[in-house]
Amino acid sequence: MKKWFIYFLLCTYLTSFSEVRQLVKMPRLVEHFISHKMANHDMSIYAFIKMHYIDEQIVDSDYKQDMKLPFKTHDFSNSIVNLNIPPESPSLNILQQSIYVDRSTHFSYSEKYYPSVFSKIWEPPKI
Numbered sequence: 083m084k085k086w087f088i089y090f091l092l093c094t095y096l097t098s099f100s101e102v103r104q105l106v107k108m109p110r111l112v113e114h115f116i117s118h119k120m121a122n123h124d125m126s127i128y129a130f131i132k133m134h135y136i137d138e139q140i141v142d143s144d145y146k147q148d149m150k151l152p153f154k155t156h157d158f159s160n161s162i163v164n165l166n167i168p169p170e171s172p173s174l175n176i177l178q179q180s181i182y183v184d185r186s187t188h189f190s191y192s193e194k195y196y197p198s199v200f201s202k203i204w205e206p207p208k209i
Contacts, residue, residue: 104153
């Protein structure tokens with residue numbers, strides 16, 4: 083029982099909300115091709131498809147039948163889901179970092195802070 087119910091729901095969904103219902107019109111396509119074939123014995127399937135789907139539509143005596151062929155018209159569903167989400171307002175965050183240059187002099191590595199008087203103290207011993 084569950085299986086049949088699931089099949090029923092699936093078929094209901096596919097035929098109501100998608101273009102699968104166009105496949106139900108396939109026998110109409112075959113019937114229309116046979117009627118064209120009876121009128122013109124040299125017509126191929128390619129010529130039939132080209133005449134009805136590729137070439138520009140001609141309004142002739144069987145125009146109403148042409149429009150009943152599958153995938154000729156689009157059926158719009160009565161229930162249209164329209165999900166409108168407002169876009170987020172754009173924000174631009176720019177972080178400005180100041181460039182800090184250290185201008186202080188390191189005393190331990192600078193030559194100008196060692197007076198010449200102290201330079202003799204640091205001489206190696208003489209032998």
